[in-house]
Amino acid sequence: MVYDIAAPEPSGMVASLSSLGYSLPAAVADLVDNSISAGASSIDVEFTWAGRDSWVAVVDNGTGMTTDELVTAMTVAARGPAIVRSPTDLGRFGVGLKSASFSQARQLTVATAKTGDWSVRTWDLDVIEETGEWRLLRDADDSTTRILDALRGAAGQGTVVLWRRLTGYYYSDTVTEGDERTQKQFYAEAARTESHLGMVFARFLTGNSRCMRVLGTPVEPWDPFLSRHPSVQRLPVEQLRLGTGTVRVEAFVLPSAHRLPPTEYEKAGGPRGWLDQQGFYVYRRDRLILAGDWLGQRGLRREEKYNLARIAVDIPAETDVEWGVDVRKSSVVPPVGLRPHIRRIARQARRLASDVLRHRGQIAARTHGEPLRYAWHVRRDKDQVTCKINREHPLVRAALRSDGGSPGDVRALLRLLEETVPVTALRVMHETDTSDDPEPFGGAGPADPDATEVAQRIYEAMVTGGRSPAAARERLRTMHPFDQLQGFWNR
Numbered sequence: 131m132v133y134d135i136a137a138p139e140p141s142g143m144v145a146s147l148s149s150l151g152y153s154l155p156a157a158v159a160d161l162v163d164n165s166i167s168a169g170a171s172s173i174d175v176e177f178t179w180a181g182r183d184s185w186v187a188v189v190d191n192g193t194g195m196t197t198d199e200l201v202t203a204m205t206v207a208a209r210g211p212a213i214v215r216s217p218t219d220l221g222r223f224g225v226g227l228k229s230a231s232f233s234q235a236r237q238l239t240v241a242t243a244k245t246g247d248w249s250v251r252t253w254d255l256d257v258i259e260e261t262g263e264w265r266l267l268r269d270a271d272d273s274t275t276r277i278l279d280a281l282r283g284a285a286g287q288g289t290v291v292l293w294r295r296l297t298g299y300y301y302s303d304t305v306t307e308g309d310e311r312t313q314k315q316f317y318a319e320a321a322r323t324e325s326h327l328g329m330v331f332a333r334f335l336t337g338n339s340r341c342m343r344v345l346g347t348p349v350e351p352w353d354p355f356l357s358r359h360p361s362v363q364r365l366p367v368e369q370l371r372l373g374t375g376t377v378r379v380e381a382f383v384l385p386s387a388h389r390l391p392p393t394e395y396e397k398a399g400g401p402r403g404w405l406d407q408q409g410f411y412v413y414r415r416d417r418l419i420l421a422g423d424w425l426g427q428r429g430l431r432r433e434e435k436y437n438l439a440r441i442a443v444d445i446p447a448e449t450d451v452e453w454g455v456d457v458r459k460s461s462v463v464p465p466v467g468l469r470p471h472i473r474r475i476a477r478q479a480r481r482l483a484s485d486v487l488r489h490r491g492q493i494a495a496r497t498h499g500e501p502l503r504y505a506w507h508v509r510r511d512k513d514q515v516t517c518k519i520n521r522e523h524p525l526v527r528a529a530l531r532s533d534g535g536s537p538g539d540v541r542a543l544l545r546l547l548e549e550t551v552p553v554t555a556l557r558v559m560h561e562t563d564t565s566d567d568p569e570p571f572g573g574a575g576p577a578d579p580d581a582t583e584v585a586q587r588i589y590e591a592m593v594t595g596g597r598s599p600a601a602a603r604e605r606l607r608t609m610h611p612f613d614q615l616q617g618f619w620n621r
């Protein structure tokens with residue numbers, strides 16, 4: 131075999147590694163992956179604002195590394211997919227630490243200790259670019275050393291990963307420590323990181339003695355499926371065969387807004403909100419790698435009416451290749467053989483989810499021994515959505531009795547109507563088109579007999595109530611919707 135060695139150019143390699151498109155929360159999550167793989171029971175994420183000198187760090191009490199292990203850890207792709215990993219190892223390509231860090235910072239320093247002796251190594255992207263060599267620095271500058279010392283405290287074991295010269299804040303000389311707006315954005319990123327970690331690592335944080343903090347605040351696990359809520363509907367768990375392994379799929383349909391207190395409903399929406407959090411949640415070794423996505427499947431669009439559908443998928447790490455798990459662990463493509471099942475389960479869950487929203491608008495008024503009756507009827511006829519009160523409803527009938535019904539019946543009816551305004555059903559039916567808003571009595575123009583009849587009744591009620599006919603007429607003329615209609619009151 132004849133060949134040339136064509137090794138990658140370090141500076142170009144660094145540039146491409148750093149442009150994988152990580153968000154800051156996702157990049158921090160990649161560091162936390164490593165801390166969890168190292169068996170850490172305590173993980174602290176720190177953010178410190180200092181203008182151009184701002185920094186971010188992840189501090190863990192995991193196994194730590196020897197100096198040799200640290201050098202290997204810092205080497206790009208030294209532990210690739212070919213090596214055998216323990217079942218609790220969340221890594222895959224041997225790239226995460228570097229690519230996540232380079233996407234956020236020009237300087238990556240790692241300090242680590244296994245048995246009391248701390249080793250430190252630094253990648254400085256300026257040095258790599260200037261020298262064109264993978265020069266892994268053995269010493270750190272004074273201010274870096276001070277930060278590291280403060281972070282590791284008296285611990286004799288663990289790892290500190292420190293990012294300095296953050297690309298998002300370092301780019302310009304004008305960023306100063308006193309820049310309040312940028313400082314706010316910086317700490318907003320910290321808050322986003324906190325909720326992202328709560329979502330991604332929820333399974334590690336639930337019922338576990340592990341503690342994860344962002345800026346000292348414990349990260350709360352976020353359960354996308356509200357699995358402990360009594361009104362959650364679950365489709366049967368499916369175990370799909372893939373090669374020698376099985377993929378576990380469980381679909382959940384969450385309760386609609388009226389079954390949750392407003393704060394809980396908002397929280398259940400998730401870090402990105404209901405619309406962006408519907409769909410599949412893909413887990414690999416209990417780590418969430420994709421949250422709320424329909425996996426690019428044909429015919430499965432994100433729509434508001436499917437907000438309540440969320441589906442957990444557990445993929446065995448041995449099937450990474452089939453799912454195309456990428457470096458960022460943020461994209462997966464379902465294997466061809468599983469796609470029909472994925473689509474079938476998704477459709478089932480979506481149908482159920484939109485049913486829940488639709489029926490929310492038709493809360494049943496159950497009367498003993500009577501069939502199920504709704505106070506409101508929401509319909510879509512041709513391209514119009516209409517919303518009518520059910521004349522057959524027992525309370526409506528009572529109010530319409532020839533003897534006038536009792537004030538109690540009317541009060542009860544009004545209360546029922548107020549309580550069951552079909553807001554959600556209307557929203558769902560209206561979401562795709564906007565031109566179908568119904569207009570009172572068919573919209574502006576000459577009044578039809580129905581409008582005239584209703585106006586006549588209001589007019590009489592006002593006169594009976596003591597108004598002069600002229601005043602009542604004048605009042606009607608300016609009253610919605612009669613101000614839009616031409617009738618006797620406008621003449």
Ligand SMILES: Nc1ncnc2c1ncn2[C@@H]1O[C@H](COP(=O)(O)OP(=O)(O)O)[C@@H](O)[C@H]1O
Pocket residue numbers: 160164165168190192193194195202203204209220221222223224225226227228289
């Ligand atoms: N916090 C840590 N504690 C102990 N070892 C670590 C830590 N972070 C990284 N490492 C080591 O560095 C290696 C490379 O990490 P990384 O670049 O994220 O790739 P991967 O996680 O895919 O192996 C890990 O496999 C692990 O051995």
Ligand SMILES: [Mg+2]
Pocket residue numbers: 160163164220221222225226227
């Ligand atoms: Mg990793």
